[in-house]
Amino acid sequence: MALTILCYPDPRLHTVAKPVQAVDDRIRQLARDMIDTMYQASGVGLAATQVNVHERLIVLDVSDTRDQPMVLINPELVWTSPEKKLNEEGCLSVPGIYDGVERHLSVHVKALDEHGNARVIEAEGLLAICVQHEMDHLMGKVFVEYLSLLKRNRIKTKMVKHQRELRAAS
Ligand code: K1U
Ligand code: ZN
DSSP states (O other): OOOOOOOTTOGGGGOOOBOOSOOOHHHHHHHHHHHHHHHHTTOSEEEGGGGTOOBSEEEEOOOTTSOOOEEEEEEEEEEEOSOEEEEEEOOTTSTTOOEEEEEESEEEEEEEOTTSOEEEEEEEHHHHHHHHHHHHHHTTOOGGGGSOHHHHHHHHHHHHHHHHHHHHHO
């Protein structure tokens, strides 16, 4: 079942997520619904924060075939490369906006999978960018907060106008 994605500047996107207490059927169902939502929105990642669930859970799929979803529960960055790179980012909560954000080139992430098994993922390329973007969501941070105040205010105005137009049309 696809869930509703919160849109910036919804204040709920700034909620700090709490750790998942138990990897149970409720969490597995939430992960499945988030994967459906990510695929339906043609995204490569999604954080629980974006569907208004404030627990530390993210889903990702950076495969070309779109059939290799990953579930990361209570993710923690255990290593970050000293090298950083500026990449163009987008966000399903800020549709139509793309801008440059500097991220670590590679990261190692410790997390539980949907069965509660601990694993460490060594991420680089798009996966590394996506993991850092999603972990920011869990801390209540949206990528536009890396941009200048001027850009952020322009984006906020554009998003509010877009949402007003959508409401008027429905
Ligand atoms: O969290 C999100 O809003 C999902 C977001 C993840 C992300 C991808 C790439 C850079 C930063 C963050 C997206 O899925 S954005 C849209 C997208 O589908 C995409 C973007 C870049 C490459 C491939 C796909
Ligand atoms: Zn995002």
